[in-house]
Amino acid sequence: MIEWFVALQVGVALVAGVLCLVLGLAGRVPNDLTMGAVALVELLLIVQLVMAIVGPLVGNSPTGSLAEFYIYLISALILPLAGGFWALIERNRWSTVILGGVCLAIAVMVYRMGQIWFVQGA
Template identity: 85%
Template structure:
């Protein structure tokens, strides 16, 4: 895991979450802007997956449990897919708010993944 990339992921997920919550609360249904923000969060998670696979092979091993890290990562990858699918099926303002909640949950999960990788003792 790369420290600055983790920070970028948390900032982008928080920004996307706040954007989606605000859009939902003003009455916007899921559209290009909200779905695009969630897609960006998902793209960053997929890049993080590639980094997490390569990092231990080049000497950047986690200080915590690798299994716990991957459980967080796979769960975080599934969340935007499930939330986006649900938001497109049930298109109303609350679907956009839920997308924001998904992004904010991912920000917390990525922050925790950073703790597992860099801080937590095994």
């Protein structure tokens, strides 16, 4: 992992989460803006997956449990897909709020992945 990329991911997920929460509580149904924000969060997670595979091969190994890290990463990769699928099936304001909750959960998960990679002792 790269520290600045973790900070970027957390920041983007927080902004996307707050945006979706505000729009959902204002009564807006999922639209291109909210789905695009969630798609951006998913794209950054896919980039993180590639970096997590390449990192240990080039000497950037985690200080914590690699298995725990990948459990967080795979779970985080599934959340936007499930939330986006739900938002497309059931198009109401609460779907937009759920998208916000998904993005906020991903922000927490990416922060924890950074702790496992950089801080936690094995």
